[in-house]
Amino acid sequence: MSALPSEPPLSVIRPRGPVRVAAPSPGARHAKPLALYDSWWTVAGAGVAICAAWAVSVWISVHLQADATLHTAALFVHLASLVLGFGAVLVADYYGLLWMTGRCTLREALGSAGRLHTPIWAGLVGLVASGILLHPNPSATLTATKLVMVLVLSLNGLQAGLLNRRMAEQASASPSTGILAWGGATALVSQICWWGAVIVGFLNTQSH
Helix, strand or coil: CCCCCCCCCCCCCCCCCCCCCCCCCHHHCCCCCCCCCCCHHHHHHHHHHHHHHHHHHHHHHHHCCCCHHHHHHHHHHHHHHHHHHHHHHHHHHHHHHHHHCCCCCHHHHHHHHHCCHHHHHHHHHHHHHHHHCCCCCCCCHHHHHHHHHHHHHHHHHHHHHHHHHHHHHCCCCCCCHHHHHHHHHHHHHHHHHHHHHHHHHHHHHHHC
16 A cells, blocks of 8 residues: 655745835825814914904894894893803813812813813803894993903913813823913913903893
């Protein structure tokens, strides 16, 4: 009985030279889309857009006259937007206070404050949109002051997003003195403008 033929051993073919990996063509690389908080230039561009939208809303409010029913509905939305936006700001600042007193980590404070950006911006947009129908008088000192405060709040909230990004990058270590000063100034401006808007709104209702 003859033996079965054995299978030939597998041969390993070794390359004679180093293996070269083809570099991806320039067209295969996808550029990262430009985000709002990539740099101060993008934030400044958004700030210009906010200023333009604010100026248009003031112009419309002067030339648009709402009837009594629409005025009442706009006043309700205005007050509700104030409560929503200012309440969210107070909660965000409260988390900052918890971090400063060592009752939560910086990452926890930033995460909680980041979730409040939507109601804060919703409150600001509601204030502006409903204020258009309230027929404000920009020539009055109190009304002009409130309009400026709303604009400052919008710009302050815009740069606060860049601040949160910078603080998140340093969440694993102690934030620098510059970042802390930046955060303190942002919170101070926010509180002054929100409380100022509340006081001006109260004084306006007392004068009517």
